[in-house]
Amino acid sequence: KGNKTRLHAINLLLKASDGKAPTKSQNLSNDLIVTTAQGKLRGSILTSRKGKQIYSFRGVRFAQPPVGELRFKAPVPPESWAGIRNATDDGLSCPQPRANGSYPTSEDCLFLNVYTTALSKNGNNPNRPVVVFFHSGGWYYNSGGSFLHGPQYLLDKDIVLVVTNYRLAALGFLSTGDDVLIGNYGMKDQVATLRWVQQNIAEFGGNPKDVTIAGCSVGAASIWLHMISPMSRGLFNKxxxxxxxxxxxxxxTKDPVPQAKKQAALLNCPNDTSVEIAECLRGKGDQEIASTYFDMLTWEYQPLVEYTPIIEKDYGQERFLTENPMKTFLEGNFVKIPWMTGMTKDELDPWAYYIVRNKTLSEQFYDRFDVLAPVTLQYERGTQRSHLASQAFKEFYLHNQPITESSKRELGNLYSDALVRYGQHMTSKLACKLSDQPVYAYEFEYQGRYSHRYIPGTNTPFGVVHHDDLIYLFYISLLFPEFTPEDPETQMVEKLTTLWANFIYTG
Structure with missing residues (x-):
């Protein structure tokens, strides 16, 4: 390989039929017992797409409940227990504004799921490679539950899969910029998951020295941050x-104080000092806090990501980020690992189309572009550089013409380029330059019958949009049927899981 790294492009297109045997998932409780550092767990059995037995351990606690005085604190290792604890059902998901009954939530949500097809026996560990997956959702919604990340497709490969929850929105990221509310709790939950894996995964047949971390959207951005964070060093390999x-x-890089003050005001809390904010917010219900998320936004559900990780000042604590992550990355001070990045063909087009279809919104966006573009596209606001960037975007993508139905492709490209493509392409190229490890890039173009976004009023997928590649990696029972050999999507399941497995096995 030499000192130069390779950037590999992989286009995933459906070309031929697969014809593998059908399977259906089961959940048969039995006496499947694994001993972790904290205590014994009873699992259950699922069945993979091709009929393999999957040993499933769900709702495994990796940290103490972050409630009471532990709210807005770094995660604390879980306590041990006596006897056998059932790990046969998902743990509750973390509080989020979209708690609509689809899946229950609770502040006591620091759980993970482990799936394997080969357990350690009599001290003999199969040493399977491990994948730890961090879910998407703008750092404010979603879950690591099996209803969104079922293992039935990936576990036809010889891997161990871990999918985890982490705290979201204000409960996961609120900071007052001092030692009262430091921030980054959700990212430190992810680190706690990785530490749990190092301590326990061998009992589930996994190799703690061969861990791939993976994620989609903000979960994908989390991977990049873990490559940079001093807290994550030594916890993963790909x-x-x-x-x-x-x-x-x-x-x-922003000052988090105005955000904290706004969050406090929305909950009728005093916000003159950090102590007042913290004391009042600790007295509010978890869902009460989560339900204010959309009121934090600036314009029509924008920005797509409101709460983010921050740079931590040094108060003697473990710090997830110590400086601007891009500065760290450009200086080459990141973990050099094999890295695969991917994007979908149409990414955020539906979000742009939402504006195009609404005359009021499209007129507002065009007329106030200099103010609203930095909000929706998430670049710096109110500076001369921001003004120049907005002018350039308006000219290049919109040709300085009002937004109409014919603008949907250009506006979709603007959203996708700004929020996904540019950053992913830039960091991939930089990794090629600065790392001696291979970097792979793919674009996912396959459009099946199902999607996370449909053309309004139809059952026709909008395209190949944000999250759609997940449909072929995980059985997403909350939204889609489980594919059988008769389904045209089956071959793409085989292609994409094979692509992932080959990378996981060999880098």
């Missing part, structure tokens, strides 16, 4: 970033 929104991280 990375996969899908639709990585690195550009949303410009906010790591």
């Amino acid at each position: 990375g996969i970033s899908m639709s990585m929104g690195v550009n949303t991280l410009w906010d790591v």
Whole structure:
């Protein structure tokens, strides 16, 4: 390989039929017992797409409940227990504004799921490579639950899969910029997951020295941050970033105090001092806090990401970020690992189309572009550089013409380029230059019958949009059926899981 790294482009297109055997998932409780450092767990059995037995351990606590005085604190290692604890159901998801009954939430949410097809026996460990997946959701919603990340597709490969929850929005990222509310709790939850894996994964047949971290959207941006964070060193060996929104991280350099004051005011809390904010917010209900998220936003559900990780000042604590992550990255001070990045063909087009279809919004966006573009596209606001960038974007993408139906492709490209493509392409190229490890890039172009976004009023997928590649990696039972050999999507499941497995096995 030499000192130069390779950037590999992989276009995933459907070309031939697969014809593998059908399977259906089961959840048969039995006496499947694994001993962790904290105590014994009873698992259950699922069935993979091709009929393999999957040993499933769900709702595994990796940190103490972050409630009471532990709210707005770094995660604390879990306590041990006596006897056998059931790990046969998902733990509750973390509080989020979209708690609509689809899945229950609770502040006591620091749980992970482990899936394997080969357990350690009599001290003999199969030493399977491990994948730890961090979910998407703008750092304010979503879950690591099996209803969104079912293992039935990936576990046809010889890997161990871990999917985890982490704290979200204000409960996961609120900071007062001092030692009262430091911030980055959600990212430190992810680190706690990786430390749990190092301590326990061998009992599930996994190799703690062969860990791939993976994620989609902000989960993908999390991978990049773990490559930089001093807290994450030595906890993983490879990375996969899908639709990585690195550009949303410009906010790591901002002063978090105005955001904290606004959050407090929305909950009728005094906000003159950090102590007042913290004491009042600790007295509010978790869902009460989560439900204010959309009121924090500036314009029509924008920006897509409001709460982000921040740079921590040194108060003697473990710090997730110690300086601007891009500065750290450019200086080459990041973990050099094999890294695969990917994006979908149409990414954020539907979000732009939402504006195009609404005459009032499209007129507002065009007329106030200099103010609203930095909000929606998440770059710095109110500076001369911001003004020049807005002018350039308006001319290049909109040709200085009012937004109409014919603008949807250009506006979609603006959203996708600004929030996904540019940042992912830039960091991939920089990694090629600064790392001696291989870097791979793919674009996912396959459009099946199902999507996370449909053309309004139809069952026709909008395109190949943000999150759509997840459909072929995980059985997302909350949204889609489980694919069988008769389904045309089956071959793409085989292609994409094979691509992932080959990278996980060999880098």
